[in-house]
Amino acid sequence: MPKKSSLETLVDSLANGSVLRDLFNFTRHFSRSSMEEMRAHLDFSDLQSFYRLATHIIEQSHDIIELVDLKRQEFVYVNPQFTSVFGYEQHEVIGKSPAQLLRSGEHPEEFYQEFYETIRKGETWSAEVTSRTKSGELVTLETLASSIRTQGEVTHYVVIKHDISERKRHEATKRQSQKELAMLANTHPLTKLPNKRMFTQSLEHTIKKSERTGESFSVFFLDLDNFKTVNDAYGHQEGDRFLIEISKRLERQLQNEELVAHVGGDEYALISKLSDRNDLLEVGKLILRTVEQPVEGINVQVTSSIGVAVYPRDAKTSEELMRCADLAQYHVKESGKRGIEIFNEDLRRKLHAEQESKDLALLALRExxxxxxxxxxxxxxxxxxxxxxxxxxxxxxxxxxxxxxxxxxxxxxxxxxxxxxxxxxxxxxxxxxxxxxxxxxxxxxxxxxxxxxxxxxxxxxxxxxxxxxxxxxxxxxxxxxxxxxxxxxxxxxxxxxxxxxxxxxxxxxxxxxxxxxxxxxxxxxxxxxxxxxxxxxxxxxxxxxxxxxxxxxxxxxxxxxxxxxxxxxxxxxxxxxxxxxxxxxxxxxxxxxxxxxxxxxxxxxxxxxxx
The missing domain is CATH 3.20.20.450 (EAL domain)
Incomplete structure (x- = not known):
């Protein structure tokens, strides 16, 4: 009796009903008519027709199909799609180790140990596997492996692989785009510091955290005094350079704080873990010194007006807390600029009067x-x-x-x-x-x-x-x-x-x-x-x-x-x-x-x- 080819060996192996069923379930590109035709021959009454049909499907499949000798760890058969994806001709592969040819180094040894243990038990194994082609390129494959028994013993396994590299690249590109969009949405376009949107979200998060822990924290609002003079005297391009430099300084000097944000124009905001008055004044003095250091090429004295509010002493919502800090900052501006003001009861009365005025105006708008x-x-x-x-x-x-x-x-x-x-x-x-x-x-x-x-x-x-x-x-x-x-x-x-x-x-x-x-x-x-x-x-x-x-x-x-x-x-x-x-x-x-x-x-x- 003549020796069977490796393809005939694979077809014989597929005559096992469970392996054939796995082939139907996991192969992505078999045509529906071929699958129906294959199912129609499951009784194998016409073995010659079955061989022809199975051979056609395996050879024409858009998925990779491999037959591997488990004991020797050698390829017995690979279909033409294997060559299309990996670049190896069949004669370069048969008798060679899959590990030697295809392993990428992207998976730990435990990953392959699990694979072999599953196959030896006669079970089916599936995963996404990153492999290396002949040219060294990495490809990602949806992989299904099924055990093949001979006289009750697992001797071979068949592997079906679907190339999903393009999909993975698309997903990676999409994730990167989403990451970049999130960055654009949450950072100031000029200084790359967190913007007002990010600051507000972070403030809400900090309030929720403090509600659980009972800890206090503070919010600083600071405005650059005389920045308009920089733009007027040197132009907007130099004004932008000035803001970038000030932003870098603030980020560097306040790196131990929760968040430093550029909330718009010449306005910045800070979330600090500190709440003690003396500590707040020290941070304020640090900000004043940081802003007032000269920027090379710009001969304008820029200072800052700083307002501070403490949670939960001054306010318990993000909106109220920001209003308190803003009012304290405005008080510094009205008092001649350059300084720090911590929200207090006098300012609270002013805030109350302001709210009453706003309510009165809103009442008139409604009626x-x-x-x-x-x-x-x-x-x-x-x-x-x-x-x-x-x-x-x-x-x-x-x-x-x-x-x-x-x-x-x-x-x-x-x-x-x-x-x-x-x-x-x-x-x-x-x-x-x-x-x-x-x-x-x-x-x-x-x-x-x-x-x-x-x-x-x-x-x-x-x-x-x-x-x-x-x-x-x-x-x-x-x-x-x-x-x-x-x-x-x-x-x-x-x-x-x-x-x-x-x-x-x-x-x-x-x-x-x-x-x-x-x-x-x-x-x-x-x-x-x-x-x-x-x-x-x-x-x-x-x-x-x-x-x-x-x-x-x-x-x-x-x-x-x-x-x-x-x-x-x-x-x-x-x-x-x-x-x-x-x-x-x-x-x-x-x-x-x-x-x-x-x-x-x-x-x-x-x-x-x-x-």
Whole structure:
């Protein structure tokens, strides 16, 4: 009887039902028709047909199929796909050890020991195996090995391998991409420090941990003072280099802390395990020294303002803790910058007042009918009421009227502030309309933030409110508020020109306060309104008097009539009138009044002057 080939030996081995079943279950690329055809021949009634079919499947399979002599540890047969994947021709493999040819060194010896023990027991073994090809390349293979028995003894095993290297590379690339995306999402793009998102997540995690352990910790907020000067003097590229250097220093000096984050612009945040006041002050001093060390090539003194809050003493939620630290930092800024402030009870009272102001503003946003304008009369040099400034008040839940001083600073920082201004403007228009229907065409001043007026849609929107009423544009005086706004931006002067073309009037509010007023004189306006802080001491302070005279000269030069607010006494009124001021407003003349009272004053003389 002629000796069987290695392939015939494999086919004979596959005649064992369990091995054949494993072949069906784990081979990935056998066609469905071939598998069905193979199942149809499981009774092996036509052995010759079975041999032909099995041989075809093994030779054409896209999976690697190997037959190995267990005792000798030698390849008996490999199919053509083996050559395609590993690069070895069949004659290079037969009689050689799988371990000698294919082991990659990626798996420990215990891995292979488990394999052989499983095979010797006559069981099936499966795993992902990394092997080395003839060229030295590593490939990853889904591997199934089944024992083959001869007369009850395991003598061979058949191995079916599916190449998943491409899938593995794709998964690795995907993991790397996800890792890079996570890095982008959680780090500042310039300095590579954790960003605000990462800081907030870490703070939440630290709070949960402290809830379990009962340990305190602290949050630092620090802002770089005078950094804008670096950008202005050296350009943004050098400004970026400065931030990168400061970030490296902070990361290096504060490496023992929980987290150092770059939360935006020139702002940083720190989570520290420390909570003792003296320890916190020492960390603050370290930050001050670190920031103030010169950066090569940049001759600007940059300092830092630092605010600190302690968990759980100051706050028990991440949002409240950050607000406490932010308020402490703001206090340093307001006190002249460069320093450290630890949150305390005085700041807590301020925070409480701020929250109360915010709640009041939110109440008005939800219920606009709570906005009640009061009107502060403005008289001319003859004492006749020519108009009034509309002052926003809010009726609280108890029915009490709350003045703007109680909420306006907090409200102006809210995103919804523009809605409050539009609600107020709408109410003023309704009041003016009711006066017009009585034949009273009084002029009303309404405060409007410059950034609102600079909006491209502002002119159309303000007109849309007015239409449908009897109010004339000339009755509306828009008082420009919001000190520090960049007047060089083109949108504001363009819109002011358009408003004046349509008949609206414009006044510069709070003139003489702040440091941008000379620039604002170049805006197209109709009136200058002197801030009450400028005039309050003119009776006793010569410098205050000179400042008013200087503003009068400027108003004459630009041909802007002057309105002085904050007139508190007859002497003050007489002196200002003697200087040449045209219009006056203040509590000596009249306190802010409701519409019904203002209606009786409009157009009438309410102050008598001696000839």
């Amino acid at each position: 606009p009918e709570r906005i009640v304008p009061l009107y502060h009369p403005i008289i001319d040099r003859d004492g006749i009421v020519q108009g009034a400034e509309a002052l926003m008040t809010i009726r609280d839940k108890n029915g009490k009227i709350r003045r703007a001083a109680e909420f306006i600073n907090t409200a102006s920082k809210m995103r919804e502030f523009s809605h409050l201004n539009w609600f107020m403007y709408h109410q003023v228009l309704q009041d003016l309309d009711s006066l017009a229907k009585r034949g009273i065409y009084s002029r009303m001043s309404v405060n409007m933030p410059k950034r609102m007026i600079a909006d491209p849609a502002f002119v159309e929107e303000i007109e849309s409110y007015r239409k449908g009423t009897a109010v004339r544009p000339s009755q509306i005086v828009l008082e420009l508020t919001e000190r520090g706004y960049d007047h060089s931006r083109e949108e504001l002067p363009k819109n002011l020109e358009r408003l004046r073309e349509q008949g609206y009037c414009v006044a510069l509010d709070d003139f003489g306060k702040g440091n941008n007023n000379l620039d604002s004189l170049l805006l197209p306006v109709d009136y200058i309104k002197i801030d009450h802080e400028v005039t309050k001491n003119i009776l006793v302070d010569e410098q205050s008097l000179k400042k008013v005279q200087l503003i009068l000269t400027a108003s004459t030069l630009f041909d802007y009539p002057l309105i002085v607010e904050g007139v508190r006494s007859e002497e003050m009124l007489i002196q200002l009138r003697g200087l040449g001021v045209q219009y006056f407003q203040g509590n000596y003349i009249s306190r802010p009044v409701q519409l019904s009272t203002y209606r009786k004053k409009a157009g009438r003389r309410i102050v008598e002057f001696n000839a």
